[in-house]
Amino acid sequence: MSYWLMKSEPDEFSIDDLAKRRTEPWSGVRNYQARNYMRDGMRVGDGVFFYHSSCAEPAIVGIAEVSRAAYPDPTQFDPRSDYFDAGSNREEPRWLMVEVRFKRKLKRNITLAELKERRELRDLILLRPGSRLSVSPVSKAHWDFILSLE
DNA sequence: GCCAACGTTGGC
C-alpha cells in the first residue's frame, strides 16, 4: 500500500464537496509527472491526503483512498472542456485520472505553516521549494507522522 | 538540442 497527497483548490472542489459526493473522478491533471504517479504508482486502496491549496489557509484537511486505478480522463477529448487537449486521441490517451473516495476529515486542519515547522517532514515533496505537483507520493513514515499531529 | 518567451501554480 502506498500513500499520496492530492491538491485541490477549495473554491473549486473542497473536502466537504468530496464528503458529499463520496467518490470523485480526479479529472484535469495535466502534468506528466503527476500523471506518471497516477499511472505507475496509484493502486486501489492507497491512502490519500486531501490538501487545500491556493486559499487563506493551505492545509491537509482530510483523508481519501484510491477507489479506481488510472484510466483515460474523458475531459481531454471534449472540445468544450477547459481540459481539452487537441494533441491527444482515444487510441493513445495522453491524460489519465484516478477516482478517489472520501474517508474522513481530519480532526483539525494541519496547515502548511505547521508542516514546514516539522523537521521530520523536511523531505516531504509538498514542502520542496517550488514544488507544484498536484499529485505527489508520501512515505509511510511521513504519513504516520502527519497523522500523529492530528 | 538550445533557450527565450510564455503560461501556470500557489504561497504570501
Place this chain on the structure above:
DNA sequence: GCCAACGTTGGC
C-alpha cells in the same frame, strides 16, 4: 495582486 519557480512551447 505580486512574483518566484517551474513546465511547456516553438523558433532557430
